[in-house]
Amino acid sequence: MSYENHRYVVMTVDPVHVGTGGMRLGRVDLSIVREPGTNLPKIPGTALHGAIRSYAAYRYGKPRCAGLGQPREGREGHCGRPTCPICYTFGYVRGEDTAQAHSGVVTITDARILLFPVYSMVGPVWVTSLSILENFGIEGQSLRDEGKARWPENLTREGHLNLGWLMVEKDGTLNVSELNFPAGIPQQVRDRIVLISDKLFTQVVNSNLEVRTSVSIDPERGAAEEGALFTYEAIPRATFLWLDVIVDDHRGEFPNKGALERWKGCLQGTDDEAKKELLKRWRLWSEREEDTAKWEEAIGKAQSWVREEKTEENGQEKWRWDTKAMQGVEQTPVGIVSAGLAWAQDLGIGGMGTRGFGRLRKIAEVAQ
Ligand SMILES: [Zn+2]
Numbered sequence: 001m002s003y004e005n006h007r008y009v010v011m012t013v014d015p016v017h018v019g020t021g022g023m024r025l026g027r028v029d030l031s032i033v034r035e036p037g038t039n040l041p042k043i044p045g046t047a048l049h050g051a052i053r054s055y056a057a058y059r060y061g062k063p064r065c066a067g068l069g070q071p072r073e074g075r076e077g078h079c080g081r082p083t084c085p086i087c088y089t090f091g092y093v094r095g096e097d098t099a100q101a102h103s104g105v106v107t108i109t110d111a112r113i114l115l116f117p118v119y120s121m122v123g124p125v126w127v128t129s130l131s132i133l134e135n136f137g138i139e140g141q142s143l144r145d146e147g148k149a150r151w152p153e154n155l156t157r158e159g160h161l162n163l164g165w166l167m168v169e170k171d172g173t174l175n176v177s178e179l180n181f182p183a184g185i186p187q188q189v190r191d192r193i194v195l196i197s198d199k200l201f202t203q204v205v206n207s208n209l210e211v212r213t214s215v216s217i218d219p220e221r222g223a224a225e226e227g228a229l230f231t232y233e234a235i236p237r238a239t240f241l242w243l244d245v246i247v248d249d250h251r252g253e254f255p256n257k258g259a260l261e262r263w264k265g266c267l268q269g270t271d272d273e274a275k276k277e278l279l280k281r282w283r284l285w286s287e288r289e290e291d292t293a294k295w296e297e298a299i300g301k302a303q304s305w306v307r308e309e310k311t312e313e314n315g316q317e318k319w320r321w322d323t324k325a326m327q328g329v330e331q332t333p334v335g336i337v338s339a340g341l342a343w344a345q346d347l348g349i350g351g352m353g354t355r356g357f358g359r360l361r362k363i364a365e366v367a368q
Contacts, residue, residue, distance in 0.1 A: 006245040007366040015210040015234030016358030018047045030232035043111040051349040053090045056340030059325045061311050083255045083305045089333040105333050107246040115240040118163045118208050122156045125192045129201035146197040150174040164208045184364030210234040247333050256331035257321045264306045
């Protein structure tokens with residue numbers, strides 16, 4: 001089993017901003033990334049990849065394997081070893097030489113909106129659209145009139161409802177039990193879902209984003225810069241988004257604890273053929289280099305690579321896999337992704353190499 005798709009539903013715990021990096025003329029100074037075509041805000045997979053990688057690397061105790069990989073400002077850059085679960089999972093870049101780059105075994109897609117919160121006269125409701133449900137895998141819903149909306153019977157007895165500033169009429173009853181949402185989405189949210197057309201959805205989302213005002217701080221004086229007020233957009237709190245984590249583990253040599261112990265045993269053992277095979281796979285040795293000095297050097301290097309996956313905790317030497325921070329982490333590429341995503345819940349998706357901020361909580365994993 002080398003190809004798997006894992007679908008996650010996440011919820012924003014803060015307003016989440018991932019910027020385009022440029023200024024956009026119009027409403028705000030710092031706009032967020034949008035999907036071309038639909039014009040809907042999204043969280044780009046690259047930003048998620050960067051943040052998840054960094055947190056996974058910190059948890060595992062190898063901060064050098066976080067970030068973008070280029071050695072700078074005293075940082076060593078990615079280790080790039082076959083023994084490193086971070087570099088194995090997310091890939092690596094070594095030195096300034098991008099020819100030494102290696103792609104990882106996971107792809108993280110953009111996080112796209114599934115349910116978007118809006119204020120209404122009956123309190124918060126979460127809007128969604130036909131295409132959004134279909135893309136997520138929920139079929140069979142419809143609207144008779146593209147300009148109207150469907151909502152559950154118990155939401156309101158009125159024949160109309162406001163979604164922010166927009167007033168919509170009722171098109172019919174939405175039977176939420178037909179919407180096969182994963183269990184992690186709370187019932188109070190499901191009971192407040194409003195289905196609208198794709199066109200209305202874009203309009204409702206874009207006119208109900210958070211727009212905040214902030215101030216630039218002069219790093220030298222530690223005070224506000226003059227005239228430095230700026231506005232930025234953000235995806236509001238309690239927005240539900242979904243993303244896929246695709247694992248294509250073609251090598252099938254994920255360095256879990258079992259593999260590390262096996263390699264350690266092999267390098268200490270007496271079976272030279274097995275050692276040769278391992279050294280060749282790790283590109284530390286080739287058949288042509290029959291001289292003993294090179295062989296000893298290669299064995300020494302391989303052993304040091306395995307040793308790097310050990311650390312000390314409370315005066316005890318242990319595998320990094322066995323440290324407190326890694327407790328409960330499944331020893332697979334997707335386990336590493338989950339471990340990083342779990343920290344985004346507390347620390348947000350900003351961080352090294354990532355322009356953005358705001359916390360995301362994993363709500364559910366959807367069986368594929
Ligand atoms: Zn590494």
